Amino acid sequence: MSDQPVIEAILAGDQAAWDALVTRFAGALWSAVRAYDLNPADAADAVQGTWLRLLENLHTIRDPDRIGPWLFTTAKREASLLRRRHRGERLVADPVDTEHARSAPADAGHVHADPVLAVLTADESRRLWQAVDRMPEPCRSLFRLMATAPDAGVRQLAGRLGMPSGSYGPTRGRCLNRLRTMLTTREATP
Amino acid sequence: MTRHPTTIDDESLIAALRLASGSDPVPAQVTAAARAVFGLRLPDADTARPVVTSVPQGVRSAEEPGLLRFVAAGLTVELEVTSPDGLVDLAGQISPCPGAGTLVEIRTPHLTESRPLSPTGQFAVTGLPPGWFSVVCHRPDSFPVVTSWTRIRP
Numbered sequence: 001m002s003d004q005p006v007i008e009a010i011l012a013g014d015q016a017a018w019d020a021l022v023t024r025f026a027g028a029l030w031s032a033v034r035a036y037d038l039n040p041a042d043a044a045d046a047v048q049g050t051w052l053r054l055l056e057n058l059h060t061i062r063d064p065d066r067i068g069p070w071l072f073t074t075a076k077r078e079a080s081l082l083r084r085r086h087r088g089e090r091l092v093a094d095p096v097d098t099e100h101a102r103s104a105p106a107d108a109g110h111v112h113a114d115p116v117l118a119v120l121t122a123d124e125s126r127r128l129w130q131a132v133d134r135m136p137e138p139c140r141s142l143f144r145l146m147a148t149a150p151d152a153g154v155r156q157l158a159g160r161l162g163m164p165s166g167s168y169g170p171t172r173g174r175c176l177n178r179l180r181t182m183l184t185t186r187e188a189t190p
Numbered sequence: 191m192t193r194h195p196t197t198i199d200d201e202s203l204i205a206a207l208r209l210a211s212g213s214d215p216v217p218a219q220v221t222a223a224a225r226a227v228f229g230l231r232l233p234d235a236d237t238a239r240p241v242v243t244s245v246p247q248g249v250r251s252a253e254e255p256g257l258l259r260f261v262a263a264g265l266t267v268e269l270e271v272t273s274p275d276g277l278v279d280l281a282g283q284i285s286p287c288p289g290a291g292t293l294v295e296i297r298t299p300h301l302t303e304s305r306p307l308s309p310t311g312q313f314a315v316t317g318l319p320p321g322w323f324s325v326v327c328h329r330p331d332s333f334p335v336v337t338s339w340t341r342i343r344p
Binding site: 010011013015018019022025026027028029030031032034035036040043044045047048049051052053055057061076078079081085114115116117118120124125126128129132143144145146148149150173176179181 | 202227
């Protein structure tokens, strides 16, 4: 399905076409920025900035099928900048990234390559959790907890998993690597 | 279908798991704000893009005000950003100075402030809420120029 008619309608000033685009991607963008450990206010800020950037750059998007990846890449960048800010870097305004607006979103990733966009279909969402169900502990419990308690802190998550706080990050990293490998292997199978 | 799983980073996996579990739905006001963004479109405007200034861009020491520069064809907008009280003050310079009758709009997603441009091409606005902002220069004899949306947080 091409987004060309959607882009053309939006460029012509059609609010309904814009609203439809918002409805389609709002959930994915929210999850994308929340994964950067942003509180709801900062996550809202990052998502709003993403839509502002789309409005500003829509006429430059050459490939209409790239709106999803473009939005997603832009949201991740905004979220990443906000996370950096919270880690103590003082930025009065965000660093100039003039390359970004033109090239990065269009070049980053491939259509459907990103799991968050893929998960927008119910089938993919089920397959992702089926992969988690095949994982050993503590990965299975860790992912379930992480997914259902998005605002829980590390100490709280570690406590509920019965592990020291210092172990949570490294364990999560190993589990994510494992899941990534499972998904990669799955994709390689015809 | 060609896939490139090597592009999957940790944050994307975490986001996918959460999205699939449906336990962190997008708040209604976030979706409403995204719809409202469309009201800010300026289809006839030329966009002034940010360029690196001599002060390291985006970095602010305790005393130095932030200086931002945006360039469009034939027009440069410079903004000095200060935040003495948690709110944002902007002092701007547009060069070369457009003709008399130029109006400057300082926009946030929530409010717009208008200022006539001084004969020397300057304008100022104080007490803006932190967050996203953009400056529009309405010239009497040419298309408007709008700066790329920029986030300012004290």
